[in-house]
Amino acid sequence: MKRKEIRVCILRVGGTNCDAETKRAFQESGMKAEVVHFNQLTKTKGLLDFNILVIPGGFSHGDYVRAGAIWATQFNATLKEELSQFVEEGRPVLGICNGFQVLVEAGLLPQFEGRNPFPEAALASNNPPGYNCRWVYLRHESSSNKCVFTREIPVGSILRIPIAHAEGRFIFKKEKEEKYLKKLLDNDQLIFRYCHPNGKSAEGEYPANPNNSFYDIAGISAPSGTVFGLMPHPERAYFGWQLPDWTKSGIMPTFGDGRLIFESVAKYLTKKF
Amino acid sequence: MTFVFRCKTPFSLYKINVLAADDRQLEKISREMAIGLDAKELNAVKNYFCRKRRNPTDIELQTIGQTWSEHCFHKTFKGDITTEDGKIQSLFKTYIAKATSELNLPWCYSVFEDNAGIVEFDENYAIAAKVETHNHPSAIEPFGGAATGVGGVIRDILGVWADPIACTNVLGFGPLNYDRNKLPRGVKHPKYLFRGVVAGIGCYGNNMGIPTVNGAIYFDESYVGNVVVFCGCVGLLPKRKFAKIAKSGDIILLVGGRTGRDGIHGVTFASAELTEKSAEISRSAVQIANPIEEEKLKRAIIEVRDKELGSSITDLGGGGLSSAVGEMAHRFDCGAQIELERVPLKYDGISPWEIYISESQERMLLLVSPKNLEAVLRIFRDEDVEATPIGKFTDNRVLSIHYEGYPVADLDMDFLFAPPKTERVSKWNKVLLKEPAFPEPQNLDHYVLKLLSSAAITSREKVVRTYDHEVKGNTVLKPLHGQFGGPNDAAIIKPLEDRWKGLSISCAMNPRFGKIDPYWMAASAIDEAIRNNTAVGGRRIALLDNFVWGSPEKPDRMGSLVKACEACYKFARGFKAPFISGKDSLYNESPLGPVTPTLLMTAIGIVPDIRKAVSLDLKSPGHLVYVVGYTFAELGGSEYYRLTGMLGRSVPKVRLPQAKHIMQTVIAAIDSGCVRACHDVSEGGLVVAAAEMAITSNYGVKLQLENVPKNCNANRNDFVLFSESNSRFLIEVPESQAEKFESLADNVPHAVVGEVTNEHRLSVFGLRNGKLIDVALDKLAEAWKQGLEGKT
Known part of the structure; x- marks a missing residue:
């Protein structure tokens, strides 16, 4: 299919607030993106009319209970079948920030053995605590090109993208930490880790690892590579003028590193379908 | 003797015998009902009801109290001032508005008229800007006070049909290491206020997804008793969609959150000095924030705007329905008929007057012609936001309120909007x-x-990082610059996808200069706000003035206020930077004394090409x-x-x-x-x-x-x-x-x-x-x- 035929569903509920810039990023990469209210999707439009599903950032339903938990429950209660089919057909699903939290709460990530009715991981409160808006460095870890959102990014590349969240500390249950980490690595599900500007692992050091995520984890995919969630906001690092110090160089860079993610998925879909 | 009589209605309604009350008794009534009117105003009320040959109801008196409050009517800035050098008729007209009107710049689209000032951005778009204070509520309950301050100013921007694109905040606290033993009863420690206010501001802006891009924090001993919280918002407005064309017959639609007992008498509270008992007595004056409700409200309003289905809009802020309904009807030369029992409530047992003046948050008022009503209601339904027709505009210039069929208020708009002129010395x-x-x-x-x-x-880094300054992805120049987080002088936003044109936002305040001379403080604030904007490449500056002063009833506070206003006129004119909106918060007095004269200048500029920032x-x-x-x-x-x-x-x-x-x-x-x-x-x-x-x-x-x-x-x-x-x-x-x-x-x-x-x-x-x-x-x-x- 051609890029302009790719239909992107940017889903929102009350409290979603990064839909407009996410839509802009997909459109800028030549795809056809549409912001759809969850109520609309359950009433009139079908999820399967779309090629990509995106759950953007925000505070869905106020993030009461736990970040993303209410929307995840709503997903599983009303869209479970459609969503399963969507994922099984290999249509890409992207969760950014609050969207990542939703995907984890809904059992779509990390999905070690199929979809789990219970979350296998959590995005817990930051440490140091509180909301944190800053630019971070990410190292691309996936070597197998499985993840459809990052397959155009060479392994070991350093990306600079901002975060903005209060609950982004990726954790596993303490007793399962090692086992699950091994699974993540074995399945090549670990996509992004926080790192220092020179690419050296953050090793939990603040602020390179801004929230004390386990193993500096910033983004993971499902074993299939088609479901991907990350805490940083690639849509805020799409253009050169969004960079925090673009004034440094004499000429403004045209693009930021976030664009690579949108370009990757576009290329994947144009090739595959 | 008692002056209050219960009416024979199946709900709570009282009549107040003002006709039989003398001056002293009138003042007692005003005090006990917390309507905050002075002797002259009370007599005007009494004369009006003498002419009507009846006594007012509680809801009528409360409505008058709200409408005539300093907070809603700005009577000090509009009133007469006797100075040593003669009389000033209206500080506002003599200095602030005069600078703007004499400059007469073609790019000023709507100034001082509406919820926010509006200036041109390009051929198709305008910029709306507003800065508010929320000092009194923040002194009592810092988180809620600051959060609702942000919520309120965002609604001011929605109130001119603009889409909020950036927030600002400027805060003033006592020294954070202030000796606890020196705190008078009822005054909260600066550190507690600081943490609460910062958290409240971050919570609201972040949850709504509006980047907080500019601000400042000041410390002063006088802020110990009088915390200073300025919340600002800037919005983008397609010029063609600016609809303020309401007329008789239009439906009054109350949209957003439900009405409760939070925020009763917020404005009379804001128009009085803080005392030891403020927390106890006025806790109910602080509203409760729900940013997600406002986020949904915003979506619905923008859709109504884009489909051109509304004929006017305003926010419910200070004074709640009483000031929103009154001001809207007055503006369009209409009357209004309200069926108050239609207002959706958070819980039962709220009297009509409380419903009418409650300042519960996340509510707005839309005027919609009957033919568009169904379409508008559908938009709100789709966003899961309540929208309720509560009445309509009439052509008789009378405010008439019914509750369950009983008339509870009947006031002439001409009376309601012509309070006796305030005189200050x-x-x-x-x-x-x-x-x-x-x-x-x-x-x-x-x-x-x-x-x-x-x-x-x-460095303010620790505070600034708790505010999302990147959401919407349009922040070109950020409050913290680059890897080392240096302080940029102004923020730049690129509001339109297909244009390189940007918008620069800066601010300035010099409270310490004001201790020496309020005239040069005001002049310096104007220079510095413009300077900050200039430093990043911003020009064609529009200014917003926000005064935080002590009690206007005290001549020395007025003396410094007049000085500051003189400078505002002179330097705004001199820099060719008109005032487009402003607000005054007076009565900032506590057991520790008055607030130091504090004037915030916010500057909004244009950056023709952000690549040159x-x-x-x-x-x-x-x-x-x-x-x-x-x-x-x-x-x-x-x-x-x-x-x-x-x-x-x-x-x-x-x-x-x-x-x-x-x-x-x-x-x-x-x-x-x-x-x-x-x-x-x-x-x-x-x-x-x-x-x-x-x-x-x-x-x-x-x-x-x-x-x-x-x-x-x-x-x-x-x-x-x-x-x-x-x-x-x-x-x-x-x-x-x-x-x-x-x-x-x-x-x-x-x-x-x-x-x-x-x-x-x-x-x-x-x-x-x-x-x-x-x-x-x-x-x-x-x-x-x-x-x-x-x-x-």
Whole structure:
């Protein structure tokens, strides 16, 4: 299919607030993106009319209970079948920030053995605590090109993208930490880790690892590579003028590193379908 | 004898016998019902009901109280003031609005008329801006007070059909290490207020997804009892969609959250002094915030706007329905008929008058013609937001309210919007101050580090990072610059996808100058707000004025207010920067005394091409560093004096027309492309500005004080280093561009004062004695990065 035929569903509920810039990023990469209210999707439009599903950032339903938990429950209660089919057909699903939290709460990530009715991981409160808006460095870890959102990014590349969240500390249950980490690595599900500007692992050091995520984890995919969630906001690092110090160089860079993610998925879909 | 009688209605309704009350009894009624009217106003009420040959109901008296409150009617700014030099009829018309009307600039679209000021952005779009205060609620409940302050100002922007795109906030607290034992009963500790307010602001803006891009934090002893919270919002508005065309027959639609007992008497509370009992008595005056409700509300309103289904809109803020309905009807020369029982409530048992004046949050009022009603209701339904028709506009200029079929209020709009003119007396008490005499200190390194780590100057990073300043992905110049998080002078937003045009937002406040002279404080605030905007490339400045003052009933407070207003007129005119919106918060008095006169200036500018925007970080070793502007021995109110416990008298002045030429010169230089970095010189003076530029870039700076353009009085190293004279910039220019820069700066004071180095040091050579200051960059950074937490 051609890029302009790719239909992107940017889903929102009350409290979603990064839909407009996410839509802009997909459109800028030549795809056809549409912001759809969850109520609309359950009433009139079908999820399967779309090629990509995106759950953007925000505070869905106020993030009461736990970040993303209410929307995840709503997903599983009303869209479970459609969503399963969507994922099984290999249509890409992207969760950014609050969207990542939703995907984890809904059992779509990390999905070690199929979809789990219970979350296998959590995005817990930051440490140091509180909301944190800053630019971070990410190292691309996936070597197998499985993840459809990052397959155009060479392994070991350093990306600079901002975060903005209060609950982004990726954790596993303490007793399962090692086992699950091994699974993540074995399945090549670990996509992004926080790192220092020179690419050296953050090793939990603040602020390179801004929230004390386990193993500096910033983004993971499902074993299939088609479901991907990350805490940083690639849509805020799409253009050169969004960079925090673009004034440094004499000429403004045209693009930021976030664009690579949108370009990757576009290329994947144009090739595959 | 009692003056209150229960009516024979199946719900709670009282009549108040004002007809039989004398002056003393009227005042008792006003006090007990907390309607906050003075003797003259109460008599006007009594006369009105004498003519009507009946007594008012509680809801009528409350409506009058709300409508005539300082908060809603701004009666001090509109009233008569007797000064030593004669009478001023309306401070607002004489000074603030006069500057704007005399400038008569074609790009001012709607000023002082609406919820927010509106100026042109380009052919199709306009910018709406508004700054509000929320001091009183924040003093009682800092989180809720600040959060609802943000919520309120966002609704002001929605209230002109604009889409909110950026928030600002400027805060004032007592010293964070204030001695607890010195706190009077009922006054909360500055640290508690600081944490609550910062959390409240972050919560609302972040949850709504509106970037908080600009702001400031100030500390002053007088803010211990009177915390200062300014919340601002800027919105984008397609010009064609600005619909304010309501007419008789239009349906009044109440949309958003439900109405409860939170926020009863918020405005009368805001129009009174804080006392020991405020927390106890006025807790219900603080509203409860629900940003997600407002986020949904915003979506629905923008859709109604885009489909052109509404005929007018306003927000429910101070005074709740009572002021929103009244002001809307008054504006369109209509009356209004309200069926109050239709208002959706949070819980039962709320009396009609409480429903009518409740300030519950996240509510707005839409006017919709009957033919569009169904379509509008559908939009709100789809967003899961309640929308309820509660009445309609009529052509008889009467406010008529029914509750369950019973008439509960019947007031003539002409009476309601013509309160008796307030009269104030002003007396300017000149402060007798001395300029301190002391020898020049030896160890100036020490002072530089002390300044950088002082509460006024130290990095705000820890606060700013808790605000999402990137959401919407349009923040071109951020509050914290680059890897080292230096303080940019203004934020730049790129609001339109297909245009390089940007919007620059800056602010300034100089409360310490006001302790010496409120006139020069106001002038300095205007200069600094414009200067901050200029430093990043912003021009065509529109100003917003926000006054936080003590009780207008006290002549000395009025005296300083008049002085500040005089300067507002003169300097706004002189800079050709009109006021487009403003707000005053008076009665900031506590058991510890009045707030120090505080005037916030917010400047909104245009950056024609954001690719030419300039940040403060130094770009390359070898480049020249220029000072533009003249340095005087103006250390009165400076941070340097404060460190040594002095105030001084030599407050910085603003010299027109030169100040304006300087701003124009800097803009011309930025446009020509020869400016690589630019930073305004303000708190801490020249050396602090240079240090901030160095810290942000990780390059060193070498300065020669001898070369700084200065007045002959500025004959000491410390004066040149730390003077806070206005209209000055530090500018980085590549040597290859120096000639071009100098020809542009020909008619304003300027000189090369140093260069960018690779040495990671700040070195300053003094006026006479060779190397004066030599500090390593990481030491400077360490001092500056200490942050406010170090002060707690």
